[in-house]
Amino acid sequence: MHELSLCANLIEQLEQLAVEAAAAKVGRIELKIGVLSGVEPQLMAAAFGMAQVGTIAENAALFIEVTQPVIHCHDCDHEGEVSPQNLLCPHCGSESTELVAGHELILARVELLGSWPDARVNPL
Ligand SMILES: [Zn+2]
Numbered sequence: 001m002h003e004l005s006l007c008a009n010l011i012e013q014l015e016q017l018a019v020e021a022a023a024a025k026v027g028r029i030e031l032k033i034g035v036l037s038g039v040e041p042q043l044m045a046a047a048f049g050m051a052q053v054g055t056i057a058e059n060a061a062l063f064i065e066v067t068q069p070v071i072h073c074h075d076c077d078h079e080g081e082v083s084p085q086n087l088l089c090p091h092c093g094s095e096s097t098e099l100v101a102g103h104e105l106i107l108a109r110v111e112l113l114g115s116w117p118d119a120r121v122n123p124l
Contacts, residue, residue: 003043003046004047004050006039006044006105007050007052010051010107011051011056014029014055014057014060015055015057017112021112023112023113024113024114025060026059026110026111026113027059027061027113028060028061028062028063028111029062029107030065030107031044031063031106032105032108033064033067034069034102034105035067035068035069035102036069036102037104041064041066045062045064049062067101068081068101069081069082069101069102070082070099070100070101071089071097071098071099071100072097072098073096074094074096075089075094075096078090078091087099
C-alpha cells in the first residue's frame with residue numbers, strides 16, 4: 001500500500017523540521033487529505049502508527065482532515081465545492097473545470113516539543 005511510503009516520507013519531513021527547530025519530539029501533526037488524492041485516510045492513519053515507532057514522532061498524535069473537491073470553472077469563473085463523482089461546474093454545467101482542491105496531501109500543521117519555547121510550524 002502506498003500509504004506506507006507516504007508515511008516514510010512524512011516521518012523524514014518531520015525529522016528534518018525537528019532538527020531545524022532543535023525540538024526533541026513531535027507532539028501533534030495535522031494532515032489534509034483530499035478525497036480525490038488517492039490516499040485512504042484510514043490506511044494513512046494505520047500506516048503512520050507503524051511508521052512512527054522508534055522515530056522522533058513516536059508519540060505524535062495524528063489528525064486528518066478530509067477535504068472535498070473544489071473546482072474553478074474556466075467558462076463562468078465559478079469556484080466552489082463539488083461532489084467527487086461530478087466535477088462539472090455546478091453553476092453553468094461546463095466541463096472546462098480545474099480542480100483547485102481535493103486532490104492534495106498536505107502536512108498542514110506540526111507541533112514540535114522539547115525546544116524552548118515549544119515551536120509550532122506551518123510548513124505550507
Ligand atoms: Zn461554470
